[in-house]
Structure formats: structure tokens, C-alpha cells
Amino acid sequence: MPGQVRDELTRRLHRNRGGFSEKDVQVVERPLLKRAVGASALGNCMEWFDFGVYSYLAATIGKVFFPGASPGAQLLSSFATFAAAFVVRPLGGLVFGPLGDRIGRQKVLATTMIMMALGTFVIGLIPSYDTIGIAAPVLLLLARMVQGFSTGGEYGGATTFVAEYSPDRRRGFLSSWLDFGTFVGYALGSALVTVLNLALSDDQMLSWGWRLPFLIAGPLGVIGLYMRLKLEESPAFQQQLDAHEKNMAEKTAGGEFRTIVKEHWRALLICMGLVLLYNVTNYMVTGYLPTYQTETLNRSSGFADVLVLIGMVWIVVLITFLGRLSDRVGRRPLYAVGAIAMILLAVPAFLLLKADGTAGPVLGVLLLSTLLACFAAPSAATLPALFPTAVRYAAMGIGFNFAVAAFGGTTPLFTEALVNATGDDLVPAYYLMVAGVIGLVTVRFLPESAQVPLHGSQPMVGSRAEQRELITTSEELYDFAKERSATR
Numbered sequence: 001m002p003g004q005v006r007d008e009l010t011r012r013l014h015r016n017r018g019g020f021s022e023k024d025v026q027v028v029e030r031p032l033l034k035r036a037v038g039a040s041a042l043g044n045c046m047e048w049f050d051f052g053v054y055s056y057l058a059a060t061i062g063k064v065f066f067p068g069a070s071p072g073a074q075l076l077s078s079f080a081t082f083a084a085a086f087v088v089r090p091l092g093g094l095v096f097g098p099l100g101d102r103i104g105r106q107k108v109l110a111t112t113m114i115m116m117a118l119g120t121f122v123i124g125l126i127p128s129y130d131t132i133g134i135a136a137p138v139l140l141l142l143a144r145m146v147q148g149f150s151t152g153g154e155y156g157g158a159t160t161f162v163a164e165y166s167p168d169r170r171r172g173f174l175s176s177w178l179d180f181g182t183f184v185g186y187a188l189g190s191a192l193v194t195v196l197n198l199a200l201s202d203d204q205m206l207s208w209g210w211r212l213p214f215l216i217a218g219p220l221g222v223i224g225l226y227m228r229l230k231l232e233e234s235p236a237f238q239q240q241l242d243a244h245e246k247n248m249a250e251k252t253a254g255g256e257f258r259t260i261v262k263e264h265w266r267a268l269l270i271c272m273g274l275v276l277l278y279n280v281t282n283y284m285v286t287g288y289l290p291t292y293q294t295e296t297l298n299r300s301s302g303f304a305d306v307l308v309l310i311g312m313v314w315i316v317v318l319i320t321f322l323g324r325l326s327d328r329v330g331r332r333p334l335y336a337v338g339a340i341a342m343i344l345l346a347v348p349a350f351l352l353l354k355a356d357g358t359a360g361p362v363l364g365v366l367l368l369s370t371l372l373a374c375f376a377a378p379s380a381a382t383l384p385a386l387f388p389t390a391v392r393y394a395a396m397g398i399g400f401n402f403a404v405a406a407f408g409g410t411t412p413l414f415t416e417a418l419v420n421a422t423g424d425d426l427v428p429a430y431y432l433m434v435a436g437v438i439g440l441v442t443v444r445f446l447p448e449s450a451q452v453p454l455h456g457s458q459p460m461v462g463s464r465a466e467q468r469e470l471i472t473t474s475e476e477l478y479d480f481a482k483e484r485s486a487t488r
Contacts, residue, residue: 009473035227038227041181042227051189056189058078058079059301089149093153093396094152112157114225168451168460169327191309192216197301260398270445277435281375287409289368293307329450331378335439350425353365382446384396
């Protein structure tokens with residue numbers, strides 16, 4: 001048994017004044033668990049389908065909505081509109097997070113799903129600048145802000161929901177399916193744009209082709225909403241509600257925000273540091289690399305699209321394996337190795353991306369994608385474990401979204417601006433190195449949570465056999481602790 005698990009169980013047994021009984025250990029039913037993971041992953045898949053589409057179509061969207069600007073200004077304007085969605089994400093987190101802690105995770109996740117689908121669908125319907133003038137980019141901005149507001153409650157809620165459903169021993173593996181959905185969605189979006197770019201002429205893409213991927217979001221949203229409406233509330237939330245129903249009903253969003261900042265500031269800072277590490281890498285690879293290849297290195301859009309698509313497929317292959325590995329070796333070692341590798345390998349990776357031919361760029365993107373997978377795989381299990389059940393959704397909404405807004409979604413915009421200002425095409429590598437240093441410092445203060453029950457939740461197991469095994473282990477631990485106390 002890992003030391004962190006033994007220590008946590010010993011503390012709980014001391015409070016319990018005895019070993020666990022059946023009522024002290026929650027057994028998760030396998031059909032409910034599969035449904036919870038699948039429905040949550042689908043939401044992430046849809047969100048990142050849109051993200052992949054927007055990233056790959058950034059240059060085209062700039063021409064459609066900002067036709068009077070220079071090519072560089074068009075691209076920056078497109079990325080600025082993209083980044084605007086991240087500005088309102090913290091607001092979405094502040095609204096949906098406390099709501100999820102009061103009325104339940106399932107209801108809020110159904111709401112964010114339909115809002116996200118509508119925001120994406122509407123983008124495909126907006127007339128061009130040539131048709132309605134300045135109203136076109138304004139409507140694009142508003143649609144992106146609806147997406148950002150809903151996304152503010154999406155990832156924090158989905159990670160909270162899956163973490164609270166997962167057996168303690170398998171939380172890393174099961175939670176990694178959320179980010180599996182993330183990168184499948186991105187890969188599907190980017191693959192669709194790649195096919196459209198190959199099948200349609202430039203004029204056709206500018207006229208109507210770019211709209212097709214956004215319009216697909218409508219049917220996807222209906223499917224996702226149906227799946228989420230069929231979910232049951234998470235066991236941890238039900239336990240919390242049963243024990244503290246009156247207290248939670250009286251809780252206000254403002255009061256919960258003050259409680260989180262005052263009592264959980266250290267966990268918030270750790271959360272933000274890990275999110276910075278993950279999302280700077282994430283948005284550099286998924287959001288900026290296609291543009292870096294075409295605009296900075298002057299390669300064809302087809303080459304750039306396929307290159308990043310290879311990286312996304314590689315992450316999909318790796319991520320659940322790394323999630324399972326984090327259950328065995330711990331979350332901290334996986335983050336630490338990834339952060340150190342980022343510091344050492346960011347510049348070599350970009351030198352490979354700049355190399356002539358195909359082998360060098362493919363190796364470079366695989367290297368960056370492997371580092372990204374090291375951060376993505378443990379995140380959905382690690383971040384919710386930082387906070388107790390009563391404030392978990394709201395705390396995730398605050399910590400995750402503020403960090404993404406400040407450092408993640410702005411990465412393509414800042415990096416493109418710095419490359420233009422300095423003329424140094426290795427700036428993206430330096431940016432990643434800084435993120436690696438911040439992440440490594442954060443890992444130093446991160447408590448190990450692999451296989452440890454969540455704060456404020458009962459121990460979670462996947463079967464009756466595991467329940468009996470844990471009850472027997474708890475009795476042995478309690479007897480051993482009593483003997484040690486008696487001999488002192």
C-alpha cells in the first residue's frame with residue numbers, strides 16, 4: 001500500500017475509532033461509472049472539436065471577418081477573438097462552480113453542454129464582413145464569449161464529476177478518459193478541416209466551406225445533452241448533501257468564494273501552477289503550431305495540418321496508458337519528469353520542427369506531444385483531489401479558469417506577437433521552458449493523491465471484493481496503530 005494511502009486511512013480510522021464497516025466504503029456500480037465517464041468525455045470532445053476547428057481555420061476566419069487588415073493583422077485579430085473566450089471563462093467558473101456545489105454537478109453539466117453547442121453552431125451561421133460589415137466580427141466575438149462562459153463550468157465540472165465517481169485505485173486511469181475525449185475531439189476537428197482544405201478550393205473554403213465544421217456542433221450537442229440528462233448525481237455529492245443539506249442550501253456564491261480563497265489558497269496556487277504547465281503546452285501544440293508552420297516557417301497548410309494531427313493521434317494513444325501509470329507510480333513523478341523534460345527538450349523540439357524534410361518536423365511534434373500527454377493524463381485526477389467535496393466544483397472553476405484565461409488561451413496570441421516583434425522563431429520554445437520551470441516549482445508543493453480517497457468523500461471501490469479487502473485492511477491498520485500507541 002502506498003505511503004500516502006496508508007497515512008490517509010490511518011487518520012480516518014483514528015477519527016472513526018475503529019476499522020471501516022460496509023457503510024464507510026462506497027462501491028461504485030460499473031454501468032453508472034461507464035456512463036459518467038462517457039458522458040463527461042463527450043463534453044470535452046465537443047469543446048475541443050470546436051477548438052481544433054477554430055485553430056486550423058484561424059487564417060481563413062481572419063480573411064472572412066477582418067478582410068481589410070493585412071495578413072498578419074488578420075491572424076492576430078482571429079487569435080484575439082479566440083482569446084476573448086478565455087477572458088470570460090473565469091466568470092463562467094464563478095457562476096457555474098458554486099451552482100454545481102449547491103444544486104449538483106449533473107444539472108450544471110447539462111446546461112454547459114447545450115450552451116457550448118449553441119455557441120459553436122451559431123458561428124457557422126454568422127454572415128461575413130462583406131455581407132453585414134462590422135456586425136460580423138462583433139457577432140463572432142459574442143458567440144465566442146458564450147462558448148467561453150459555458151466552458152468555464154465545463155472542465156472543472158467534468159473533472160469533479162468523474163473524480164467523484166471513480167474508485168480510488170483507478171482514478172488516474174478513468175479520469176484520463178476526459179482528456180482522451182479532449183484530444184479525440186481536437187483530432188476529429190482538425191481532420192475534418194484537413195479534408196475540407198484538400199477537397200475544396202480556397203474560394204470555396206472562404207465562401208462556405210469553413211462553416212461546415214461549426215454546424216456539426218448542433219447534432220453533437222443534442223447527443224451530449226441526452227447522455228448527461230440520463231446521469232445520476234455523483235456519490236460524493238450525494239454524501240455531502242445528505243450530511244450537510246441545510247448548510248449547502250444556505251451557502252451563497254460570494255460566501256463560498258471567500259471561503260475558498262481564505263481557507264484553500266495554497267491548493268488554489270498549486271492548481272493554477274499545474275494548469276499553467278498543462279495549458280501553455282496544450283495551446284502551444286494545438287493552437288499555435290498549425291499557424292507557426294504556415295505563417296512563420298512558410299509551409300503549406302496541408303503539411304501543417306497533417307503534422308499536428310499526427311501529434312494528436314499520438315497523444316490519444318498515450319494518454320490512458322499514462323493515466324494508469326499515474327495510479328501506480330504517483331501523479332508527482334509524472335508531472336516532475338514532464339516538467340524537467342520540457343525545460344531540456346523545448347529548444348531541440350523546435351529545432352526539429354524547423355528542419356527541412358518530413359522526419360525532423362514529425363519527430364519534433366511527437367516529442368512535444370509526448371510532453372503534453374505527461375501533463376494531460378494526470379490532471380483530471382490531480383486537480384479535483386486538491387479540494388474538499390463541499391467546494392470542489394467552485395474551487396476548480398476558479399483555479400482552472402483563471403489560469404487558463406491568463407496563460408493558456410492567450411498563448412497563441414502572445415507567442416505570435418513575440419515572434420513578430422523579435423523575429424526569433426525559437427520564442428515558442430523559450431515560452432515552454434518558462435512554463436516548465438513554473439511547473440517544476442509547483443510539483444515541489446503538490447501532495448501525492450494517487451489512490452488516496454478524495455477530501456470529504458468516503459473511500460471509493462469498484463467491487464464488493466475490493467470493499468471487503470479494504471475493510472480487512474482497515475482493521476489491521478487500526479490494530480497496528482493501537483499497538484504502536486500502547487508501546488510508546
